[in-house]
Amino acid sequence: MTITAIVIDDLQLDLADLAHSCGVSQEWVVERVHAGLLCTPMNPGQVRFTSAELTRARRLRNIERNFDANPELAALVVDMMEEIERLKGQINRIEDNCVDL
Amino acid sequence: MQFRDYYQILGVAKTATADEIKKAYRKLARKYHPDVSKEPDAEKKMKEVNEANEVLSDPEKRAAYDQVGQGYRPGQDFQPPPNWDAGFEFSGGGFSGVDMGDASDFFSQLFGQAGARGKRSSHYQSRGEDHHAKIVIELQDAYAGATRSITLQAPDVDAQGRVFTKEHVINVRIPKGVKAGQHIRLNGQGSPGFGGGPAGDLYLEIQFRPDARYRVEERDVYETVPVTPWEAALGASIEVATPSGNVQVKIPANSQSGRKLRLKARGIPGEPAGDLYLLLEIALPPADTEAARQLYETMARELAFNPRSKMGV
Structure with missing residues (x-):
């Protein structure tokens, strides 16, 4: 059986899909969108989510769940994870051009 | 099926209080957090820890587990007795720490069965859970598309209501x-639905297999291309192997090491397509023959070139 995968971004997730995919309620997502923790607040009727926001929502959910963290604290941790990823990318670029003496 | 000692996984005594279990879980959740941990197998360990916590932090599940697990040692062959879960009700709901796609056979046997039965009895209809996993592909696959075979393990329910993997x-x-980092979705390849509800979906997060030749940023691809000193100095047309095949590239005269040449829209395809950047790296022929040494000596004599003039030396 061959299944063609759908790229999330070509097709963005709606609120119900994102919530289901993360195993959370739609209210959980809406609260975090309104608080600006998941993405830029938008009109709830037009909410669509990208691949990057799916990753962010799952990370937020894990931090909140694993550590009983409040949403703002979880968002701060996830911000830092994203910053670490960005900096690791920069380090790779520098190391590509670096020779040890 | 092997017995899993959830107490041992969390490193707590069988008499541990709910608070002790929570503390032990948090400590391990931090240690094995897949985005941070340097431990090998962090992701696998985190799944075990999540599963153990899912059972031991829920008083109903813990009581059922304690009862059925009496006398078993970790790794010992285990079969739950028929109707072992009679009298227990696993309500579930809310946050579940275990995606059923990640659950061990042991967990699925014990709690998948009871969960499915409970949900069916109340005429509850719902979509199956979505599963998440990662898939590693080559950079070239992103250029051309690819077909990959993947093996999925999913809990299923037989006609008698028994769960099996x-x-x-x-x-x-x-x-x-x-x-x-992008997700792709396979519709209907997650957990089966309950009460006639549709199956969940499978989400796969794309990762590229590391390839020393290429560095990828979003859709832009960077590739280091070695060139000879005369190609760099005089200019040349050279053949370069790129992820989308061999291309003929014109090297401008007087190029230095580190010069970046952009091949527009030769990065990962898309709207817009990424670019391919070729980073020139001048490779010197070794001075390991008399003829080569003489050529270098001639250059030293004739060119009067000081690459450190900006250092004031």
Whole structure:
């Protein structure tokens, strides 16, 4: 059986899909969108989510769940994870051009 | 099926209080957090820890587990007695720490069965859970698209309501233009639905297999290209192997090491397509023959070139 995968971004997730995919309620997502923790607040009727926001929502959910963290604290941790990823990318670029003496 | 000692996984005594279990879980959740941990197998360990916590932090599940697990040692062959869960009700709901796709056979046997039965009895209809996993592909696959076979293990329910783990192989057609970190979705390949509800979906997060030749940023691809000193100095037309095949590239005269040449729209395809950047690296022929040494000596004599003039020396 061959299944063609759908790229999330070509097709963005709606609120119900994102919530289901993360195993959370739609209210959980809406609260975090309104608080600006998941993405830029938008009109709830037009909410669509990208691949990057799916990753962010799952990370937020894990931090909140694993550590009983409040949403703002979880968002701060996830911000830092994203910053670490960005900096690791920069380090790779520098190391590509670096020779040890 | 092997017995799993959830107390041992969390490193707590069988008499541990709910608070002790929570503390032990948090400590391990931090240690094995897949985004941070340097431990090998962090992701696998985190799944075990989540599963152990899912059972031991829920008084109903813990009581059922304690009862059925009496006298078993970790790794010992285990079969739950028939109707072992009679009298227990696993309500579930809310946050579940275990995606059923991640659950061990042991967990699925014990709690998948009871969960499915409970949900059916109340005429509850719902969509199956979505599963999440990662898939590693070559950078070239993002250029051309690819088909990959993947083996899925998913809990299923037989006619008698017993849960078993079923393995099936599916071919996944990965569209061209995918980026690292992006998710692709296979509709209907998650957990089966309850009460006639639709199956969940399978989400795969794309990762590229590391390839020392290429560095990828979003859809832009960077490739280091060694060139000879005369190609760099005089200019040349050279053949370069790129992820989308060999291309003829014109090297401008007087290029230095580190010069970046952009081949527009030769990065990962998409809207817009990424660019391919060629980073020139001048490779010196070794001075290991008399003829080579003489050529270098001639250059030293004739060119009067000081690359450190900006250092004032």
